[in-house]
Amino acid sequence: MTRLRRLGLWLVLATVTLLLAIASPTFRTVLNAQNVLEQTSLLGIVACGMAVMMISGGFDLSVGAVGASASVVGAIVAAHVGGPLTLVAGLLVGLALGFANGYLIAKVRINAFVATFAMSNIVSGVLFTVTDAQSHVGAPALLTTAATGRVLGVPTLFLVFVAVLAATWFVLTRTKFGHYVYSVGGNAEASHLSGVPVQRVQIFAFATGGVLAGAAGLLLLGQTQVGQPSAAQAWPLNAIAICVVGGVALTGGVGRIEDVFAATLLLGVIANGLNQLNVSPYWQPAITGLVILVAVVLDQYNRRRTPGRRAGNPAEPSRPTALVG
Amino acid sequence: MTRLRRLGLWLVLATVTLLLAIASPTFRTVLNAQNVLEQTSLLGIVACGMAVMMISGGFDLSVGAVGASASVVGAIVAAHVGGPLTLVAGLLVGLALGFANGYLIAKVRINAFVATFAMSNIVSGVLFTVTDAQSHVGAPALLTTAATGRVLGVPTLFLVFVAVLAATWFVLTRTKFGHYVYSVGGNAEASHLSGVPVQRVQIFAFATGGVLAGAAGLLLLGQTQVGQPSAAQAWPLNAIAICVVGGVALTGGVGRIEDVFAATLLLGVIANGLNQLNVSPYWQPAITGLVILVAVVLDQYNRRRTPGRRAGNPAEPSRPTALVG
Amino acid sequence: DVVDADENHTIGLAEASTTIPFLAVMDDAFTARAKEHGMKTVILNGELDNAKQAANIETLIAKQVDLIVVVSSNPTAVIPAIKHANRVGIPVIALNAKLDEGAELVSYVGCSDYQYGQGEAKLLVEALPNGGDVAIVLGPPGDSPTVQRLAGMKSVLASHPGIRIVATPSDGFDNSRNLAVTQDLLSKYPRGTIDAIVAEGPQMYVGAEYARKNGRDDVVFIAGDYSKQVEAAIKSGALYGTVDQSPVLQGQRAADFAWRKLTGKDVPKESLIPLPAITRANVAANPAEWG
Amino acid sequence: MLVLDDVSKRFGGTTVLDHVTLRVRAGEVHGLVGQNGAGKSTLVKILSGLYPDHEGRITVDGRVAALSDPRASRAEGIGVIHQEFSLVPQLTVAENLLLGREPGRWGYRQRRTEARARTLLESVEVEIGAPLTARVAELGPAVRQRIEIVKALAADVRVLLLDEPTARLSEAERRSLFAVVRSLADRGVGMIFISHFLDEVREVTDQLTVLRNGRVVASAPTAALSVGQITALMVGDELRETLTAERAAHRADDARPVVLALRGTAADVELRAGEITAVAGLVGSGRTRLCRALSGAAPARLELRGRPTRFAGPRAAVAAGVVHIPEDRRHQGLCLSHSVMRNLALTALSRGLGRWGVVRRRPVRRLARGLVADLRISPADIDAPAGTLSGGNQQKVVLGKALAAAPDVLIVDQPTAGVDVGTKAQIHHLLRERADAGAAVLVVSDDIDELLALSDRFHVLTRGVLSWSGTRVSREELLAHISA
């Protein structure tokens, strides 16, 4: 039963993939499969962090600015110092900004929207001023390999994504911190009463999101060889969209990283498939939108039919639920 | 007591305005005051609709696409038929898309993020295809006057905004529908059990938001004389930001239209003031972000200090609250 | 206003966006040259938003600047605001993006996106003398450069029936998406089935480098604009060439014209900067101005 | 072992606890009683570390206890059964039982948590009535109450605070809880026991403290006080006359018209005008289900004034004059962030307050003020957010909301859970008034005495089936029917 529970999304993914494979001979090539995996991985890594933050009850509009900062700082460090310090620098940027977000939200009690929206603005402002809006060139070989290499035909970037997925899965399901992320997102007040260190959990959830955004920024640097201050602006909304399609509630407490994986692949396959089918770029957003709608409706239908395993409220046929999440 | 409750934001607005007036001689000119009022009005109208949707417990990521549609349809109608039919067409577009959003959310039970995100994509896709991504020129005189005229020195656009504010205020505080919007957003299940037509309220809330986005799209057409399919992309996030700064909770049930007004003016005054002070455009987002943070913290502090009058959860100093809203 | 030669003039630049590297370099060149003329500059960010750009022009009018330079992302949307400037007697120069009829302009400085597209198409014709199948990677759907450059390319290709456009995906002028789009094209069109990929923007270097590293030397890549990354990719052989619209030249010329106007000298109605093609042949002699 | 010295707590301008001094000895069960809003839960919250900004000194075993947050309070060996549950709806029963004290240092295993929860359940001998893997969101308040109790017992506590633990327990469960309390007392655990059932307070406590308006008005050995004396101390002089509990006349009359009837189920009931009908049963016996079916919250075949009807939803029911008071006040009854007035007016709005959709403010305020007075809601401030009211006062708001709609059929699920004795009598009076005005009333309650005092007609549900009906019954008989 539990295993069947969220098959919905995977079924949609399988169906869409099958249909595309039938419709497009080039879609079903090995090369293209490699491409799909590589193309989805960056955003997938960001989405892993976003999922942790969303399950804890928040979300982060600054992942784009954080990613861009990590890539610019990484490029500058790579050009002047080089080597593994690039990694350290980029991840530290992500960690520090994630902590700052978490602090504002958990301690100063600013809501997540305002805090991360403001943070995004502030970070972008500093970044543009420092760089004068110019890109910085330079990426260590390590990053380039990680972002563009292949291991036995599998894109390294995808392997990194899978590693991040596995780590996130482990943290969420096999550690106390992960368990607390769910409990804080489900009911912060009850968790507090039960002795869960709510603020610390919130701060660490945002720190995790920051580090993963930083990591994605570094990999973007490896992929494009430049740290560009205006890059990654679409990350926040796209990562949130992946998570929501993957069943992570915007209201917190609910979500599974496996489904985030499925949602990442689904959106990636659609984008790639539409290109393979030569669908006009004008139509692409519309079709993507439609498929998302259908996927979510099917997923929901599937979950409602599986008895006794509802996430959230046990919704009776006519009982209204919260609009968000 | 009640009147003092949300003075926080107005105080911040007054302080910021005063500081800017002292610092910049051109800021305090009549012409500039007119500009500020005119510049904030379009987004303010969108924010009024967003506030209704957010109080009802949802939000709308498609207001930009809806606004762009209304402006393009308006421009086409203006060019071929002309006159008042432009208005009807644009508002109908907004109404229909708002209804569609509401239907998906209330009846099909898709969460607001996915539904409006998908709607935004679909609408944009259709719009690009229909127009072949070309702008359409043409606006009836009525719209041009409404968007750019002055009445006794006051921008007509601002008068329209004030009228929309007044109407929204009336609907939210003096009608049954308005009461229901709050109650559905506050607790959908309790409202349902108390005989509130929850689904109808949700649908109408989104229809209201759609109509106002359509109206703003028409006024954009009047202002710029061109219906551009890619216009207004920043509206959703900016309108949500205004509402959140104005104290409308993302979790629903809480929010006052007066404060949305204050937040609209605050963001408008900051944007204009920073321009008047010759602040580098790179720094502007950072300063805007900081001012938003400070405003929200002060507002929150102010609300917490006013005894027995807390909005939202009766949050105690050390008690964690939901991250969102 | 009495024009006084000793007075410190302030000129306002209503920029379409200040965060695009190309435009940022143009802004810097504009500011530097204005300073040489003893003029102050104010730059406002239009955030690629029509209403915001119109509002910025209004703000400059309220600031009582002496002249306004407009870089618009839509040829029509700023016309009403410029008319307002005309009414209060502030001269307006359009820069980098051509505007529709309707408002009174001192001059237009820049290039034409139409000619720009034609320039790219000419490179394409030169690279594929025997014709072939090409894909064109578009910018953000609906934006003026996207539309105009494509129209320019098509106008040239109309007289070269040997060159067929087989696909027009969009990368939205984003590095990472350019890579994805290029990968998709290369897997859709295996070796020998596509001859060239032309992008409307400088992001093409990412996809071109990917192709080079993966041995797809059967495909010719052409970019638009000349950034440092494009320069490197031309040198490495990944890119065949690009069209260079110099941001520095445009910024400087706009400042020159502003100064001429304010000091009562005459100004040409239009000044199009050259759009030289950069290929392996002349890349060494022409270092890129921005990155 | 637990000593409170001059403890005070203010919310803004209002003083909720005023120099409270309290001593709980090891092995003592210390009763704490007082009207709704007297400050009992506030005291519990201070002790559980929720209000570090209180005044006064608290010592545990002679050492000053720094109760800066719930973790610190736990570290002092203080365990709490909260009145408003501290459960996370998205987590399972097992996860909630062990929340904040999962086995292991960093790691977490679902299975280990479940195993630990199972041993815990065995050791405290409380039947939860739901599988350990069920999500709390799917469970009713009675089950949640039991989870809350077991959760507090999970810790090795030296002081246990029980804030109205029996508000939603059946007779038998009450007994087993008392047994647990006694065995804890034997082991030297000190306890504060809060309840509005004065009989049971007299039964289980050794020492009794009475709070009135945040002040200690009496503290004495329980044996020294009669129920009458306790009540007098609780309410002061003002209200004593209303307390003469009305005993129902048991005026069941088959000649009265049936207003609403449920058809085609194993639990068909008929509600007659002017009568109060009681439905009794064990937890999970289907009482709430019956209420939902009758009130349009769940699909059902009904007969309204002799005509077959199907309500499309609660809205249709409300329009037909059928109003339902749900059992879970926080989730189904109230919007906690909204003012008392907004909450009170909600149902009345759909019954036609205001014209053409325009709501006039004055009648709404008048209505709310009237209800606040009738129900003695405290504080008597119609603009206070409902979430800041004490538990019993919140319950009164839910009730007032339904009464405001002047319904023809009133279906109340647990109308007085957590309500103090004085107000309970007042609520009974109001329900009786409604019935006398010709309404049909259905009452579901875990409190047998309440049912007996209030009802004209009785039904007993057993596993969803109507197992007994009658008009006259003694306490013992009814108990026997329920547990049959």
Ligand SMILES: Nc1ncnc2c1ncn2[C@@H]1O[C@H](COP(=O)(O)OP(=O)(O)OP(=O)(O)O)[C@@H](O)[C@H]1O
């Ligand atoms: N967060 C808050 N803000 C303002 N007032 C509050 C808050 N919490 C409680 N109060 C007030 O404090 C008083 C005492 O409440 P408390 O919950 O302690 O009562 P109680 O004795 O437990 O009542 P009950 O028997 O109904 O549970 C009430 O008048 C209540 O309205």
Ligand SMILES: Nc1ncnc2c1ncn2[C@@H]1O[C@H](COP(=O)(O)OP(=O)(O)OP(=O)(O)O)[C@@H](O)[C@H]1O
């Ligand atoms: N939405 C639902 N889906 C599935 N089963 C349900 C649902 N609601 C109730 N049940 C089950 O139906 C049975 C009757 O529950 P109901 O809540 O009506 O009993 P109750 O007598 O009111 O109990 P309680 O004292 O818990 O309120 C229980 O076994 C319960 O688990």
Ligand SMILES: [Mg+2]
């Ligand atoms: Mg209490």
Ligand SMILES: [Mg+2]
């Ligand atoms: Mg029940």
